[in-house]
Structure formats: C-alpha cells, structure tokens
Amino acid sequence: MDLIPRGRRTWEAWLLDLTATLAARDSQLCLLLPEVGPEWFQQELETAGGQLRANPALRGRFDKPVVQAAITELQPTSVVVGFYPMLSPTVLSTVRMRPVTEAYYIDQSSLEIPVRTGWKGLATRLRGRMFSKRYQKIITVSDFKAGRLTSRLGIPGERLKRIYNGVPLQRFQTPPTPGELRDAIVFAGQMASYKGVTTLLQAYRLMAERWPDCPTLQFAGEGPLKEPLIQEMRDSPLAGKVEFLGQRQDVPELMMSGRCVVIPSEWDEACAFSALEAMAAGRPVITSDAGSLPELMGPDGVVFKKKDVSGLSSALEKVLRGELSPSPDEKAARLRKRAFEHFTLERMTREYADLLAPMK
Numbered sequence: 001m002d003l004i005p006r007g008r009r010t011w012e013a014w015l016l017d018l019t020a021t022l023a024a025r026d027s028q029l030c031l032l033l034p035e036v037g038p039e040w041f042q043q044e045l046e047t048a049g050g051q052l053r054a055n056p057a058l059r060g061r062f063d064k065p066v067v068q069a070a071i072t073e074l075q076p077t078s079v080v081v082g083f084y085p086m087l088s089p090t091v092l093s094t095v096r097m098r099p100v101t102e103a104y105y106i107d108q109s110s111l112e113i114p115v116r117t118g119w120k121g122l123a124t125r126l127r128g129r130m131f132s133k134r135y136q137k138i139i140t141v142s143d144f145k146a147g148r149l150t151s152r153l154g155i156p157g158e159r160l161k162r163i164y165n166g167v168p169l170q171r172f173q174t175p176p177t178p179g180e181l182r183d184a185i186v187f188a189g190q191m192a193s194y195k196g197v198t199t200l201l202q203a204y205r206l207m208a209e210r211w212p213d214c215p216t217l218q219f220a221g222e223g224p225l226k227e228p229l230i231q232e233m234r235d236s237p238l239a240g241k242v243e244f245l246g247q248r249q250d251v252p253e254l255m256m257s258g259r260c261v262v263i264p265s266e267w268d269e270a271c272a273f274s275a276l277e278a279m280a281a282g283r284p285v286i287t288s289d290a291g292s293l294p295e296l297m298g299p300d301g302v303v304f305k306k307k308d309v310s311g312l313s314s315a316l317e318k319v320l321r322g323e324l325s326p327s328p329d330e331k332a333a334r335l336r337k338r339a340f341e342h343f344t345l346e347r348m349t350r351e352y353a354d355l356l357a358p359m360k
Contacts, residue, residue: 005037
C-alpha cells in the first residue's frame, strides 16, 4: 500500500484489527509500505501477529523490483494492492508471480474516472474487462464506485466485491446532552478546494447576511486553503464568526457537540470516513451529492447539489432553524443508528477477513 502510518487514525486501527483477526485464522498479514511509521504501530502490528517491511521507493509509485523482492522473501499465497494503479501492466504482472495464487485490489480512490466515448471508450472497457481477471476480486467501497468501475472501466460486476468502510465508534458511544451542545457548525477534513471548503464559506456568508446571529462556523483541519482563508476573514464582516481550529485530535467530540456537521465535497467521494463519523455523532448532517455521500446517508442526510452555494445556504438555515420534517434531531438519531448498524470497524474487518481468509 502507498500508505504511511502516522497516528491513531482509522487506517491504522483497521490494519491492526485486520492483522489480529487474520492471525486468529492462522493467516499472517505482511505489510509492504513506503515507511514503517511510528514505533508504536510497528510494535502493535508485531504483537497482533503481523510483519512490516518498508521501502521509500514505493512512495507515489509501484516499484516492481521492490515488490518482487518482497514476494520472493515472504512467499505469500495472496497479495492485496491498494493506492497504486489498478490496471497498470506493472502491477498486474507482479501480483501474480509465484507463489501467489490470489490477488486482490482495494479501490479507495475518490478521483473522477473520466468518461471516454467512441473507440477510446470501447478500448478502455475492453481493457478493464480483460485485465481485471488478474484479480480474484476488486474490493470497492460503495455501490457508487462499483457502478463507475463497471460503466467507465468495463470491469464486470462479478469481479467486484463491495465492502463499505467502517470507523472506530468507541468515542461516539456517549453523545453530549442537549444542554452541552455548542452553537457551532462543524466541518472536519482537508482544507482543500475539492472538499468544498470555499463553497461552504460562501454559503455561510449568504446565511449570515440574512441571519446575523447565526451559529459560528468551525473548520477543523489543515490544507492549502487554510492560511489564505484566515487572511481573508481578518478583514471580513465574518471575523469572529468563522474559526479555523487546525488539526484536532478531538474531532468526534467536536462533531457530537456541534449544531450540525457539513460535508460539502466536490469530488467523487468513494466512502468518506468523515461522513461515517458525522453520522455516528448523532447530529444533523448536511452533505453534497458528490460520489457515494447520498448512498451512505440514506434517507436522513440533508443533501444539496455540489458547488451549489445557494442550495447549501438554504439547507444550513433549514437545519439550524428546525424547518425539516422529520425534524433535524430525528434525522440525526436515525443517522446515528445507521452508522452503528452498518459502518463499524468490526464489520469492515470481518468482511475483509472473510474474503481473504475464510473460516474453515
């Protein structure tokens, strides 16, 4: 995987959980990453029964000699690839070298798959149909992504296995009481244009013009837009109403104690961890219609058309003023129930383990 362990995020928690689950089924997970990450991750992975190899040549590209050397050393029967080009000839020729008998690919990408027409489109779909056979299964993380892989890349449905992402829900177990709620709208994620940050700020400005005493807007996260927006807000009528919190370790608590959570993404969200956490927080969730977001929310998310500033502004005001039926609190309670039933880390781990190492 082109993944570098950093902190106790969902990815690290899932890899450790999967390692322990596979070990209980007499299978060992060996990770091949660009960097080993923090010492605690290495120690907990080994304690769970796994191995870790790292080579910086794997950062940003699939280095064939490095992967081949690892396969020769470790002698795996199954190989799982993530965050490298799925249908690259280099990847496909490597993952089926001996003694590998099964290859899998995890498609977590939210990058848009281009629409190709004419002979280019036909060639793309034929290539996808042909070369996807090199994998036992391509694991896709939403029905939205499965549909795109089939319609735009030609990958047959029988090659796909949908496994929704999951998140650790321990910190969401005890939501605050109504009296402990803060008068704040919460965004948590990358401060980048593809996450809809500018659209959210513009929508908030519109609402504040109609409603000067509206709740504050809080951005939790880092990214290229953070500093420019801080500068912009200093001389704005919104100074003091918009807060930039930076990278936070208390995102679950921020979400649970806010008035609502907004996910205004503008790219093809595959299965956003932040969306699943927002649902578990038990607060109303407003999302764009980008990618899988409507699918994840079901009937109880408040959805607006991506990049629609006016639509988001209207949705914000309706949620904050309670002008919905069912009420925003009722919708929030249903979203929380949906998260705890369908999007747990334990369920995600079990489904991967059942695919990679079925119980005998």
